[in-house]
Amino acid sequence: MIVTSLKPLDEILDSISPYSNILIAGCDGCTQPPRGLREAKTLSQLLELGGRLRDKDFQFKVTTVVKQCDSFLTASALKSQMDGAEAVLSLACGAGVQTVAELFPDLPVLPAQNTHFIGVEDREGGILEDSCAACGDCLLVLTGGICPVTRCAKGLLNGACGGARNGKCEMDPDRDCAWELIFQRLERQDKLDRIKEFRSPRNYQAKAWRLTP
């Protein structure tokens, strides 16, 4: 899932202050936490209250889109709702914001969030963690399903570096050493020989910028 966090309300208020009629578009897609209809509505309420303190009277309309990064879905969901809107405030990730911006090039489309990473969520602990760099050259098969590109602070493909203490990274004592985790996982699966396999330097060309589905 795409992990995002809401921008401070002040920053959003600054960005929307030139406009009065604003459409807030939630996204039901992969953003985590989900930023659907409830968040769109909550945000409109908070911004309305914040606007009052700035003597600004905003008119918000709220809606949500199944997946804002899908231009077909987004176009069909938003087109009918754009009447009178001077700007769109998007609750999608960066990709979703850009999709809306492309679809409505005459309108300012403003992000309500910062997009951080492709991550996994531990709901019990309430933690989201970076777990995929979208590097285009997946080597999880060699590493027991644990990604060293994201989870090793140094991004080493041939770890461990030797700096770990008690299983924790030397750069951040709160962070597990990814290569120790990889070693344990492979050992558990009786596939330790894989760790001996040399992985050639990362192919940065593999990071694609455009693909055909």
Added chain:
Amino acid sequence: MNKVAPQKDRAQVEEVVDEASGKICLPPCQIACPIGLDIQRSHARIALLPPDTQEAHRQIIRIGDEIYQQNPLFLICGYICGLCERECNYKDQTGAIRRRMLLRLLTDYYLPYLETKPALASPTKEKVAVVGGGPAGLMCAYSLSKKGYQVTILERSPQLGGALWYIPRYRLPANIVDTTLRNLVRIANIEVKLGASMGDGGKTLDDLEEEGYQAVFVATGTLIPRPLSIEGKPVAGADRGGVMFGLNFLFDVNQGKVSPQLFQGRRVIVVGGGNVAFDVARTARRLGGDVSIVCLENEDKSSQDGIPADVEEIEGAEEEGIKINYCRGVEEIIGEGGKFNKIKCPQCISVFDETGLFNPKFDYSDAIYLEGDVLLITIGQAPEQAFYQQEDLLDGRGRLDIDQLTLMSNRKEGVFIGGDVRRVGFAAEAMRDGMIAAESIGRYLKGENLKSGRKKEYEGVAIPKRGSYKPQPELVWAPVEERLNFEPFEKGFSLEQAVEEAKRCLYCGPCKSCKACVALELQPGIPEIEFDKDLCISCGNCAFYCPYQAVKLDSPGGVSFDLAYCKGCGLCVAKCPAMAIELENWERERISALISQLLAEVQSPKILVFRCQWTVSPPRDGEFAPNIRTIDLPCAARVDTLHVLEAFQKGVDGVLIAACPEEDCHRGSGSREAQRLVAKLKERLSQIGYQDRLHFCSVSPRDPEQLDKELRQFRQRIEAVVSKREGK
């Protein structure tokens, strides 16, 4: 100002069936209770007893009345039962809810009231005879009388109570039995004939029929003590002086027929490892004896051959100086001049054989001799068979020939048999037989099908998801030096302790089969979830947050709600990012409309309280009335960000969320989640300068002052906010 709980009929309670298994869902305690008491329901009501003692007293009488309808012997259960505690979901956390002690507290208040409790309407229907005035017979008589039948109990001894008279008074005080039974007979208009024996010179079933009884329930109990035997043969020397049966001894003691120093300076050996043997041993100890126990079983209760007596009994006996000789049988009773003076005890190497049958094996080469003056044999009891034989009620193998579902004899129509005579068990189990027989007799006399719809299967509901568990209160026993007498040594709960203990209950069972909240007029009914599948985005929040396993994730995508387990707390509603869920009676629009309505009538500074209905104590009139309006929610879990913000938008100056303390939340994690939600919202509100206007507090329903104090402080804070705003 607490709401007065009106007396609502239990009839509105519904059976809740699990969709997958087709079984009836109930809390495990209620399934374990042979009577099937609504344990959860009365716990909810005890937990909400008001601090005012007089009002609490009045409400306890109502709770007692409700239980009495189902079980007029509950006053006795509070001393001797506790079967429900064995299955309590809390058992595996910090220890079962001490239901028995809660019943005992109800008894403390209810027993004096019992003397004035009005009698049932005089019965007018057919005459029914109940043979045996023990727990089974009494329960049957009461249930029949409730249905309007004229019941006569025929009891051979000079008093009612049956096996209750074998329970030592330090466990079950005589006045409890006496008051309960005397009033039961009065209230239920039961005719009692004492000293009326059946069979062997007494009456026959035909006699009863001639006397106009249309049906008979026979529950004569098991009053024949089982004699000692070894390898299938009677143990030699059982006829020696000083040898007696524990059961007869208990009866004599309870009847006051023995001197208080009966065993002073004498060595008493009790044979047996069950609870009754411990009753005998501890009674003998209280009569001055130097007591030891001999039993076949070993010390390890968890093993197959472990001692069957309860841990509390074993601990209590040991504290009182009773020595237990484990893994020993009795091979021979030895004596001089016809009087017993020692027993020969070989080592018992196993009690049950591979097939699980009682078949003890001994190592005779390892035998010890135990010397004593009195030998009390307490290794079980059996029914007196002569009567059943004479009446042709036994099958070819000498067992009762009855239908196990209806308890009607397969040999004689209109004759029903139950209680210990059918299967030796706990008092409550005998009482259940009485209830079953009463239902059967009612059907029989009305010419209805005896069996239809009676075979029911139950499924215990699992423990709700919760952050923390409160410790189980310790039972308090009088110190040994003060308890070697026949006064009850277990200290009862105070009202405060009882309320605290009831608050531990997690209300595992389905709401519809409890409805305590409806009886307390907290809500008109159990609200249902309304789920709009089209809006669902399959995020799984509802399934993750539900404390009751009422939401299941479907694969692929989507969720489904099992309303059998839903308690209508509304947490899933507040957590759904797609606004796909609504809660009946607390729909978003309804709450919005309420906010507008309340706002129109309140004066500045305008304060809106979202309050969990379980915190009951309403804000006082007068002091707060002009500025404060309250919206009651099914649980703090239903507090909705949207409504808090909407209130601000509509002109509310301050919003206060009043939840139960986290550890007392009636809905698993509702209070905790509400607290988290408020904390998060406050953080966002702080970005626009609104943080002071929202406040979360947890208040106890038993302390209305708490909420008042919170309101007072909050109003001061809001007044400051308002005057600052107006100054600007």
